[in-house]
Amino acid sequence: MNNDSDLISADPYSVDDLRAMVFDNQGPLARPLALALLGRKSYDAKVPDLERLLMDDSEAPRLRSEAARLLGEMKDPAAEDALERGAEVSDELALRGVIEGLSSLGSVRAMQRIEALRQRRGPVGEAAQAAALVLAHRYGKSGVEPLSVATRNRLSLDHDRAIPIEVRPARAKDVASALAALAPAVAPLSLAADGALSFVCEGRRFLLLFAEHLASDGIESIASHPTQAGVVCARQQLEGRAWEIWYHILTEPQEDGVVDILVTTSQYRAELAGKARISTDQAEFELWTVEGPGVLAVEVRGVYDGKTVAISDARSDLRRQPSPEPSPAKR
Amino acid sequence: MESIRDWGQRCLGLPRNFSVLGDFFGFRRGKLPTDPTGAPVRVSLTRQVQRLTGFSFNLNVIEVGSDQFTDADRNEVDYSILRIRNIYDQVEVGVGRIQHWDVTTQEANGLDTPTTTNNLEQMTNLRSIGNDGIDMFVAHNFSVVSQGSIVAGMAPEGGPCDKNAKGMNGATVGLFGSEQTSRSFTHELGHYLGLGHENDTPDNLMCQSSKANSIRNSILLTASQGSTMKRHCSMTYRCLRVE
Numbered sequence: 001m002n003n004d005s006d007l008i009s010a011d012p013y014s015v016d017d018l019r020a021m022v023f024d025n026q027g028p029l030a031r032p033l034a035l036a037l038l039g040r041k042s043y044d045a046k047v048p049d050l051e052r053l054l055m056d057d058s059e060a061p062r063l064r065s066e067a068a069r070l071l072g073e074m075k076d077p078a079a080e081d082a083l084e085r086g087a088e089v090s091d092e093l094a095l096r097g098v099i100e101g102l103s104s105l106g107s108v109r110a111m112q113r114i115e116a117l118r119q120r121r122g123p124v125g126e127a128a129q130a131a132a133l134v135l136a137h138r139y140g141k142s143g144v145e146p147l148s149v150a151t152r153n154r155l156s157l158d159h160d161r162a163i164p165i166e167v168r169p170a171r172a173k174d175v176a177s178a179l180a181a182l183a184p185a186v187a188p189l190s191l192a193a194d195g196a197l198s199f200v201c202e203g204r205r206f207l208l209l210f211a212e213h214l215a216s217d218g219i220e221s222i223a224s225h226p227t228q229a230g231v232v233c234a235r236q237q238l239e240g241r242a243w244e245i246w247y248h249i250l251t252e253p254q255e256d257g258v259v260d261i262l263v264t265t266s267q268y269r270a271e272l273a274g275k276a277r278i279s280t281d282q283a284e285f286e287l288w289t290v291e292g293p294g295v296l297a298v299e300v301r302g303v304y305d306g307k308t309v310a311i312s313d314a315r316s317d318l319r320r321q322p323s324p325e326p327s328p329a330k331r
Numbered sequence: 332m333e334s335i336r337d338w339g340q341r342c343l344g345l346p347r348n349f350s351v352l353g354d355f356f357g358f359r360r361g362k363l364p365t366d367p368t369g370a371p372v373r374v375s376l377t378r379q380v381q382r383l384t385g386f387s388f389n390l391n392v393i394e395v396g397s398d399q400f401t402d403a404d405r406n407e408v409d410y411s412i413l414r415i416r417n418i419y420d421q422v423e424v425g426v427g428r429i430q431h432w433d434v435t436t437q438e439a440n441g442l443d444t445p446t447t448t449n450n451l452e453q454m455t456n457l458r459s460i461g462n463d464g465i466d467m468f469v470a471h472n473f474s475v476v477s478q479g480s481i482v483a484g485m486a487p488e489g490g491p492c493d494k495n496a497k498g499m500n501g502a503t504v505g506l507f508g509s510e511q512t513s514r515s516f517t518h519e520l521g522h523y524l525g526l527g528h529e530n531d532t533p534d535n536l537m538c539q540s541s542k543a544n545s546i547r548n549s550i551l552l553t554a555s556q557g558s559t560m561k562r563h564c565s566m567t568y569r570c571l572r573v574e
Binding site for chain 1: 353359360361381391393394398399430431432433434436437438440441442444446447448449450451452453456457458459460461471472474475476478479480481482485486487488493494495496497498499500504506507508509511514515518519522525539540541545
């Protein structure tokens with residue numbers, strides 16, 4: 001089944017028109033839409049414009065949050081400075097945008113700023129904790145928070161109704177276009193073209209791209225320190241066909257040659273967990289779905305030989321777990 | 332003849348003492364929404380009853396990040412409800428019971444701010460309503476881009492009625508101003524009911540907004556599109572009033 005979307009292009013609007021709509025509320029578009037479209041444009045005053053929105057306590061939190069995310073997209077030192085200043089704002093939604101922006105930048109400075117926000121309560125602290133976890137693994141740094149695989153509940157797969165997931169080497173053309181699109185998003189992690197795998201799940205084709213250090217550093221790359229071992233990405237089923245990261249694969253060595261593995265969503269919710277057991281020259285691993293509302297039971301087994309990862313068995317359920325009902329709205 | 336109250340109770344499962352604008356028409360604020368152009372807004376009880384004696388479907392509107400929604404945001408949602416009835420009326424498809432549900436920011440676990448299409452899929456699997464209505468998720472801080480464009484909403488084409496099926500089990504839309512939100516809301520539910528894009532027909536509802544002639548007026552549906560919608564598994568047929 002295809003997913004379809006409604007798209008709105010920035011092309012019909014000039015930067016001046018969009019700025020007038022965002023800052024003076026003059027024009028045909030609502031301000032959130034005008035800001036989102038302005039974010040698709042490049043122009044000289046973009047960083048000061050976005051910082052102005054982010055820092056303005058009288059602005060709508062939604063606009064401030066979006067401004068922070070757009071600053072993070074820019075990968076620009078001036079934008080990073082603006083986000084650092086933005087980490088001091090008190091509005092919670094704006095701060096969550098700052099965390100996302102800093103997380104997109106992925107620098108050491110950004111990671112330190114995010115770590116400083118981990119102590120906050122509620123969604124801000126949770127967002128900071130999760131973003132810090134991935135960045136720390138990307139930098140091979142321990143101490144943020146353990147992956148705690150042992151405490152995560154396994155959702156058992158009903159083998160009678162499970163279906164196999166076909167895994168095969170990825171097409172070079174797909175790998176090249178995914179790497180070109182996603183490399184900036186995972187910096188400083190380098191993703192390798194070699195060894196990439198492709199699989200189809202829920203009617204969608206995914207790419208499994210591994211970190212270069214898996215091939216260059218051998219088993220030590222997962223045995224000696226926490227790391228990000230790779231990403232799972234997919235193409236949008238939209239006209240733009242842009243690549244998106246769906247999952248981050250994190251590993252963390254434990255005792256006795258065991259390595260914890262956690263696969264998180266792009267918003268860092270744990271989706272799969274598992275363990276690898278290291279013998280002299282290879283690591284056998286198993287991954288399974290972490291219990292949660294609406295999740296799909298999956299099991300994956302394979303071997304990492306110090307150079308590449310091979311999947312020996314991958315299966316998924318046909319139906320999701322039930323999701324809870326939300327609360328009825330109060331009028 | 333059966334009273335409207337008895338009929339609403341029997342056909343839509345409404346409480347005996349239902350409110351007309353809140354329960355029967357499904358406006359969350361319990362009053363008529365305002366039109367962004369300032370045009371007067373009217374609804375017709377007779378027309379709505381007539382429509383529901385043909386093909387119709389029920390709808391659940393789920394606010395994601397509900398504690399962040401302002402009265403103006405809810406007006407956008409209610410305006411979308413007003414518009415979807417009028418737009419689908421051209422192909423004789425009614426919108427029956429509309430219920431509203433809340434997912435707070437804390438419960439949303441970050442999905443009040445979806446930034447990828449994966450987040451949109453996750454949103455539809457995070458919560459679901461155990462009734463026969465289509466689940467429409469309205470995220471407060473929708474921020475999904477696709478290269479040079481903004482994604483205003485996303486839904487599966489011919490969405491499932493089994494809410495535990497694989498993939499996306501609801502439709503999603505963001506808040507981008509009443510005119511845009513209402514068009515995207517109606518467009519995405521069109522996908523869920525089986526319609527594909529009609530990008531060569533810029534006055535059609537199913538033409539993407541980036542290619543449409545007008546956000547307000549590009550809302551046409553053809554008889555053939557209506558037939559497709561009527562075949563969707565969520566459709567009910569002929570809840571007649573007893574003579």
